[in-house]
Amino acid sequence: MMRVGAQMMASLGRGDVVLLTGPLGAGKTTLVRGAVRAAGHQGGVRSPTFNLLQVFDTAPPILHADLYRLESWEGIGLEDYLADYVCFIEWAERAGGLLPANLAWHVSIEFRDSGRVVSINAPAGRELGKV
Numbered sequence: 076m077m078r079v080g081a082q083m084m085a086s087l088g089r090g091d092v093v094l095l096t097g098p099l100g101a102g103k104t105t106l107v108r109g110a111v112r113a114a115g116h117q118g119g120v121r122s123p124t125f126n127l128l129q130v131f132d133t134a135p136p137i138l139h140a141d142l143y144r145l146e147s148w149e150g151i152g153l154e155d156y157l158a159d160y161v162c163f164i165e166w167a168e169r170a171g172g173l174l175p176a177n178l179a180w181h182v183s184i185e186f187r188d189s190g191r192v193v194s195i196n197a198p199a200g201r202e203l204g205k206v
């Protein structure tokens with residue numbers, strides 16, 4: 076999952092929004108951890124479930140949000156980051172209306188058999204390098 080995050084990062088830049096869906100424990104935070112490390116962050120990357128937003132001064136800068144405890148994205152200041160950060164948003168089911176669906180990257184992780192299946196959908200006109 077960390078490798079998927081790291082390899083996705085090669086295709087992402089400021090203004091990209093990655094909406095992550097999948098059940099608790101699927102690996103959403105782990106994927107973001109891989110992306111944040113690949114962008115140069117050396118320290119830990121914890122789940123932002125309690126502090127809602129985490130910002131990393133990486134290149135490009137990354138915002139990591141987790142909407143698990145919220146009913147929507149509204150009221151936490153997320154929109155202030157959309158233009159200048161790569162924004163990874165967990166529990167993106169609650170990000171409805173944040174931006175048009177075709178402008179976001181969508182990552183869904185499902186448990187299947189004894190493993191996990193990751194589906195990545197690029198925004199209109201974009202494509203993912205080799206993952």
Ligand SMILES: Nc1ncnc2c1ncn2[C@@H]1O[C@H](COP(=O)(O)OP(=O)(O)O)[C@@H](O)[C@H]1O
Nearest residue numbers: 076097098099100101102103104105106122191
């Ligand atoms: N592909 C994987 N195979 C095995 N364990 C994994 C995998 N991806 C994540 N994990 C582990 O599953 C647990 C939950 O992962 P996490 O990324 O926090 O899930 P989520 O953010 O979706 O709730 C962590 O202990 C993580 O190390």
Ligand SMILES: [Mg+2]
Nearest residue numbers: 103104122165
């Ligand atoms: Mg998580």
